[in-house]
Amino acid sequence: MRVHAAAITRDELEWPTDRLPTVPSHELSGVVAETGEEVFALTPFDRDGVAADYAAVSVAVLAPKPARLTHVEAAALPMGGLSAWQGLFVHGRLQANERVLITGASGGVGHLAVQLARHAGAEVVEEGAADLLFDTVGGELPAAERVVTIAAEAPGAIFFIVEPDREQLLELARLADAGELVPAIDSTYPLERAQEAFGRVGERGKRGKVVLDVAGA
Numbered sequence: 001m002r003v004h005a006a007a008i009t010r011d012e013l014e015w016p017t018d019r020l021p022t023v024p025s026h027e028l029s030g031v032v033a034e035t036g037e038e039v040f041a042l043t044p045f046d047r048d049g050v051a052a053d054y055a056a057v058s059v060a061v062l063a064p065k066p067a068r069l070t071h072v073e074a075a076a077l078p079m080g081g082l083s084a085w086q087g088l089f090v091h092g093r094l095q096a097n098e099r100v101l102i103t104g105a106s107g108g109v110g111h112l113a114v115q116l117a118r119h120a121g122a123e124v125v126e127e128g129a130a131d132l133l134f135d136t137v138g139g140e141l142p143a144a145e146r147v148v149t150i151a152a153e154a155p156g157a158i159f160f161i162v163e164p165d166r167e168q169l170l171e172l173a174r175l176a177d178a179g180e181l182v183p184a185i186d187s188t189y190p191l192e193r194a195q196e197a198f199g200r201v202g203e204r205g206k207r208g209k210v211v212l213d214v215a216g217a
């Protein structure tokens, strides 16, 4: 793939890896070099990432890029969207009319989780009793009937690692094209300034995702 944009995630340089050096970023939007198809994906963590001009990506994880989104916006969707989807609906079993508390609600995962929960007919609450807590921050967790976290293992909570899933990505793309799911871009950096981008992603007060605008799209 010719990478047009590759998003990055807080703490990703700390994630365990079985090899170094390794290429970071596992969330991209770009073009299949031979065919020109515009696609986006969350790519597997056991391979090199996609912060590069070109990347080899298994066709099994690729989905057509939402036409409504730019490459930068599309790259901001897979990691946050799939983490939110799997946390809310797969592990959290969120139902319509349930109350859900989402920590880190303005972050890369959290801002999409809020939109997906509301779209599913759940009530997003900022405090008080909740049927589901979806935690993206870690630390001491508020109480809830069911607790799911992507930040760190915690007693009584389901912790999971997001998995690439083409069917779920197609659904996220459908929602994005319908204008019902809108990824937020905190900031963009050219690949040459990736170090600054990683500095930004580690800061507080972001709104949405930090994205490497690889092709200057």
Ligand SMILES: NC(=O)c1ccc[n+]([C@@H]2O[C@H](COP(=O)([O-])OP(=O)(O)OC[C@H]3O[C@@H](n4cnc5c(N)ncnc54)[C@H](OP(=O)(O)O)[C@@H]3O)[C@@H](O)[C@H]2O)c1
Pocket (backbone or CB within 6 Å): 009, 010, 011, 012, 079, 083, 103, 104, 105, 106, 107, 108, 109, 110, 136, 137, 149, 150, 151, 160, 161, 162, 201, 203, 204, 205, 206, 208, 209
């Ligand atoms: N297990 C998995 O599969 C998986 C998948 C994706 C991400 N993650 C992890 O989940 C976490 C969230 O990812 P993300 O992309 O949503 O990150 P993010 O964009 O940095 O968002 C984190 C949010 O948490 C808030 N926050 C509150 N207290 C914080 C603290 N002490 N330190 C940092 N942030 C704090 C921040 O808002 P304010 O600064 O405005 O308060 C921010 O909106 C990261 O640690 C990431 O590595 C795990």
